[in-house]
Amino acid sequence: MLSKNILVTQNLELVTLIGIRNCRGGGSAFAIFSHMDSLTIVAPMTPAGVSAVAALRVSGSKVRDVVKSLFGERAAANLEARKASLGTARDPQTAKVIDSLLYLFFEGPNSYTGEDVLELYPHGNPLIVRDLLQAIRGIEGVRLAEPGEFTRRAFLNGKMDLTQAESVADVIHSANRAELENAHRLLSGALSKKIATLAAQVKDISARLELDVDFAEEEADPDFAGWEARFVSVRESIQQILNSFHGKASLSKLPLAVLYGAPNAGKSSLVNALLGEDRVLVSNVPGTTRDFVEVRLFLPGGEVRLVDTAGIADRATDELDALSMKKSKEILEEADLKILVVDGSDERTGCALQTKDERKPDVIVYSKSDLRAASCPSEYGALQVSSKTGDGLADLKNIMNAALFKENANAEDLWITSEREKACLEDALAGVDRVLDLLKNNPAVELLAFEMQLVRRALQSITGEISSEDILQSIFAGFCIGK
Ligand SMILES: Nc1nc2c(ncn2[C@@H]2O[C@H](COP(=O)(O)OP(=O)(O)OP(=O)(O)O)[C@@H](O)[C@H]2O)c(=O)[nH]1
Numbered sequence: 410m411l412s413k414n415i416l417v418t419q420n421l422e423l424v425t426l427i428g429i430r431n432c433r434g435g436g437s438a439f440a441i442f443s444h445m446d447s448l449t450i451v452a453p454m455t456p457a458g459v460s461a462v463a464a465l466r467v468s469g470s471k472v473r474d475v476v477k478s479l480f481g482e483r484a485a486a487n488l489e490a491r492k493a494s495l496g497t498a499r500d501p502q503t504a505k506v507i508d509s510l511l512y513l514f515f516e517g518p519n520s521y522t523g524e525d526v527l528e529l530y531p532h533g534n535p536l537i538v539r540d541l542l543q544a545i546r547g548i549e550g551v552r553l554a555e556p557g558e559f560t561r562r563a564f565l566n567g568k569m570d571l572t573q574a575e576s577v578a579d580v581i582h583s584a585n586r587a588e589l590e591n592a593h594r595l596l597s598g599a600l601s602k603k604i605a606t607l608a609a610q611v612k613d614i615s616a617r618l619e620l621d622v623d624f625a626e627e628e629a630d631p632d633f634a635g636w637e638a639r640f641v642s643v644r645e646s647i648q649q650i651l652n653s654f655h656g657k658a659s660l661s662k663l664p665l666a667v668l669y670g671a672p673n674a675g676k677s678s679l680v681n682a683l684l685g686e687d688r689v690l691v692s693n694v695p696g697t698t699r700d701f702v703e704v705r706l707f708l709p710g711g712e713v714r715l716v717d718t719a720g721i722a723d724r725a726t727d728e729l730d731a732l733s734m735k736k737s738k739e740i741l742e743e744a745d746l747k748i749l750v751v752d753g754s755d756e757r758t759g760c761a762l763q764t765k766d767e768r769k770p771d772v773i774v775y776s777k778s779d780l781r782a783a784s785c786p787s788e789y790g791a792l793q794v795s796s797k798t799g800d801g802l803a804d805l806k807n808i809m810n811a812a813l814f815k816e817n818a819n820a821e822d823l824w825i826t827s828e829r830e831k832a833c834l835e836d837a838l839a840g841v842d843r844v845l846d847l848l849k850n851n852p853a854v855e856l857l858a859f860e861m862q863l864v865r866r867a868l869q870s871i872t873g874e875i876s877s878e879d880i881l882q883s884i885f886a887g888f889c890i891g892k
């Protein structure tokens with residue numbers, strides 16, 4: 410047993426490297442490597458297209474030169490940090506006016522990236538943005554930024570750790586309020602704090618262990634039982650964070666609500682009424698909607714995909730009708746919320762529909778309530794709406810919102826969204842299990858020290874205290890240009 414311990418201890422670094430690799434496929438060491446150059450970078454921060462104002466960002470040591478080239482020597486000499494200036498930007502080559510615009514200077518290290526940063530706010534004409542970008546890129550020592558490169562520099566310059574850097578993308582792409590609030594909690598360092606506490610606990614026990622190794626002869630027996638209890642609690646904390654994992658997919662996948670029902674039930678009218686605009690075709694001819702139509706609807710909890718389908722009748726009238734009905738049924742399979750629309754003006758079924766619908770609606774809506782002389786008795790309990798008068802629409806939106814967006818019961822809840830962080834936590838957990846196993850069965854202190862170090866390193870790699878070029882590459886490649 411002893412020889413095995415020694416062997417492992419001798420190969421400590423080698424095995425540790427493998428441990429880190431597992432934590433995020435690839436990578437070669439613990440130190441932070443940046444193969445990126447230190448040129449000044451520039452990129453638009455706003456998407457291409459026409460807007461009132463666009464924004465560009467420049468970061469690096471050449472920022473003052475950029476100001477001088479675009480706005481002249483005086484502007485560069487008078488440059489004050491965090492003070493907006495209005496200037497006329499000219500092409501440094503041709504002296505042609507590009508635009509009259511506002512710009513802001515942030516002096517490093519007090520900036521997003523930690524370097525000198527210049528933000529420019531030209532008019533939102535793509536031609537202006539392109540000219541400005543070309544002019545800045547043409548200045549010596551400046552190049553176009555890669556996706557996520559500003560945030561990457563912020564990380565490398567110690568402005569934020571990796572969990573925060575990753576959450577920047579979540580803040581930008583959150584599709585609903587709960588996700589956005591979580592992303593903000595991650596950005597403010599809530600996960601970093603939890604991880605730091607765990608890493609400190611492991612470090613504390615490791616330090617005691619090392620003392621025991623150093624003074625093995627003088628000290629009493631190491632406190633294995635006490636350590637076991639503490640590692641059990643570390644394990645619980647890691648497991649808790651792991652259980653909170655929600656994949657990134659949920660950030661980009663909007664929930665899907667599908668309206669379906671018999672032809673002429675009033676589905677398309679309801680879509681228009683919910684949107685507050687005439688987006689889909691409505692007529693009194695049954696079978697108006699043929700293909701399903703998807704629109705985006707904003708609810709208080711976030712955006713949803715709302716789909717209007719072709720009416721589903723008992724029997725198809727022709728081949729096209731059969732095809733339309735088939736497509737309606739297919740999209741229903743994918744729905745997160747199935748809303749059955751029943752023609753409420755039909756006195757035969759309007760109130761008393763006993764749905765035998767095998768598609769099991771989540772919500773039943775009785776349409777055209779304005780056409781019914783008396784409202785349905787309350788025992789039918791279903792929602793009555795009118796697309797003409799707006800009756801019941803607010804209730805329907807509330808029901809959809811509650812069904813599609815889970816209320817965040819505890820505003821302090823935090824969940825992780827990064828596969829990388831999950832992999833690191835899994836490595837840490839496996840390490841903790843090995844530590845617990847050793848403490849129970851074979852408390853050889855060298856081996857224990859080694860396993861504890863692995864746990865600590867897996868935890869440290871979550872926040873980026875330990876990180877590699879490959880890891881950074883894969884994180885920031887998923888960002889947008891300009892962030
Ligand atoms: N008075 C009244 N008429 C409505 C209301 N909703 C729909 N209608 C009428 O009902 C008819 C059918 O409406 P649509 O919205 O096209 O019905 P649909 O369910 O989309 O029909 P298909 O696409 O054929 O399946 C049209 O003449 C609408 O004007 C409502 O709330 N009140």
Ligand SMILES: [Mg+2]
Binds near residue numbers: 676678718720
């Ligand atoms: Mg329709």
